[in-house]
Amino acid sequence: MSVLVFLEHHEGQLQKGSLGVLSKAAGLGAGGVSGVILGSAIEGLEAEAGRYGAAIVYVADDEKLAAPLPQPRVDAIAQLVEEQGIETVLFAQSILSADLAAGLAARLDAGLNWQLVDIVAQDGGLVGKQSALGDSVLVDVGWTSTPRLGLFRAGVFDPVEMRAAGAMETFEVRFNEHSLLAEMLEQAHEEPSGPSIEDANVIVAGGRGLGAPEGFGMVEELAKALGGAVGATRAVVDAGWYPYAAQVGQTGKSVSPALYVACGISGAIQHKVGMQGSKVIVAVNKDPNAPIFEFADLGVVGDVHQIVPKLTELLRARTL
Numbered sequence: 001m002s003v004l005v006f007l008e009h010h011e012g013q014l015q016k017g018s019l020g021v022l023s024k025a026a027g028l029g030a031g032g033v034s035g036v037i038l039g040s041a042i043e044g045l046e047a048e049a050g051r052y053g054a055a056i057v058y059v060a061d062d063e064k065l066a067a068p069l070p071q072p073r074v075d076a077i078a079q080l081v082e083e084q085g086i087e088t089v090l091f092a093q094s095i096l097s098a099d100l101a102a103g104l105a106a107r108l109d110a111g112l113n114w115q116l117v118d119i120v121a122q123d124g125g126l127v128g129k130q131s132a133l134g135d136s137v138l139v140d141v142g143w144t145s146t147p148r149l150g151l152f153r154a155g156v157f158d159p160v161e162m163r164a165a166g167a168m169e170t171f172e173v174r175f176n177e178h179s180l181l182a183e184m185l186e187q188a189h190e191e192p193s194g195p196s197i198e199d200a201n202v203i204v205a206g207g208r209g210l211g212a213p214e215g216f217g218m219v220e221e222l223a224k225a226l227g228g229a230v231g232a233t234r235a236v237v238d239a240g241w242y243p244y245a246a247q248v249g250q251t252g253k254s255v256s257p258a259l260y261v262a263c264g265i266s267g268a269i270q271h272k273v274g275m276q277g278s279k280v281i282v283a284v285n286k287d288p289n290a291p292i293f294e295f296a297d298l299g300v301v302g303d304v305h306q307i308v309p310k311l312t313e314l315l316r317a318r319t320l
């Protein structure tokens with residue numbers, strides 16, 4: 001059963017999420033696990049892939065792969081799948097991987113399971129685990145044909161060093177004309193504003209109770225008034241409301257500020273483990289039975305849309 005892992009890299013570094021998926025795939029005992037690295041001027045990355053379990057690392061080094069665009073990568077991986085008889089292609093969640101996996105599913109007419117949190121080898125095949133019903137249960141998901149495509153949630157596996165052969169095989173991609181039509185005009189890095197959540201003394205975090213991505217506006221205002229940083233739950237990060245860098249919890253960051261203000265956050269155990277070290281926890285939630293009130297030092301039962309702006313206003317009035 002041949003498994004290929006897409007190894008994403010930026011600024012000369014293989015991404016931790018991809019290496020985690022590679023380690024997981026190598027530990028499945030499902031046969032030869034290979035990795036694929038696509039880009040331009042990418043010498044040396046294959047050795048690192050070997051350290052995390054890739055028996056073979058396919059490398060296409062081509063200027064047409066320099067920009068992190070999905071379509072030329074669809075050509076490259078589709079070609080490998082066909083030429084090498086690959087049965088499974090796995091990806092770690094990222095914007096590029098999600099675009100690429102979707103494009104590949106369309107190109108190969110293949111089934112794609114996404115938001116996977118685990119995968120096991122079973123009865124000669126593979127079974128994915130997907131969390132459902134607000135992360136309260138895990139369900140088994142499968143594939144009815146090959147190639148199987150799987151996209152894992154961010155951060156579900158840690159990279160584990162396990163030296164494999166790491167033999168490099170280079171290949172030339174045959175690009176489709178239409179795959180090269182998109183052009184990357186500019187890439188900009190997000191400018192950090194205020195302290196990072198790892199360093200902040202105060203964190204104001206938002207959850208699904210904010211109702212919409214725009215709800216983070218008032219969370220940012222409160223964080224600014226307190227000189228703090230903004231945190232988020234995984235539910236809102238997965239929904240694309242706020243960047244992953246702000247995620248607090250089991251698969252995000254562990255923080256221990258002097259003050260943690262949780263706005264519209266239920267207090268699930270996976271969130272709690274990342275913030276329970278905070279000195280003072282304040283929770284605003286409209287449900288008096290929300291689990292967060294079991295471990296908050298101060299609880300406000302109410303609507304975030306009324307309480308949070310009011311709090312900011314009072315703080316600003318005090319500091320004037």
Ligand SMILES: Cc1cc2nc3c(=O)[nH]c(=O)nc-3n(C[C@H](O)[C@H](O)[C@H](O)COP(=O)(O)OP(=O)(O)OC[C@H]3O[C@@H](n4cnc5c(N)ncnc54)[C@H](O)[C@@H]3O)c2cc1C
Pocket residue numbers: 117131134135206207208209210211232233234235236247248249250251252253263264265266267268269270271274284285286287290302303304305
């Ligand atoms: C393997 C695994 C790892 C995970 N890792 C993480 C992790 O790292 N971090 C993390 O956060 N989660 C993690 N989770 C997910 C976790 O289980 C919860 O699903 C998630 O924390 C819930 O986020 P939430 O509190 O924003 O949403 P919900 O649970 O939906 O809670 C929303 C809350 O908002 C309240 N509310 C609604 N409207 C309002 C309003 N107008 N005003 C005030 N309150 C309101 C509701 O009463 C509710 O309590 C993980 C899950 C799994 C299975």
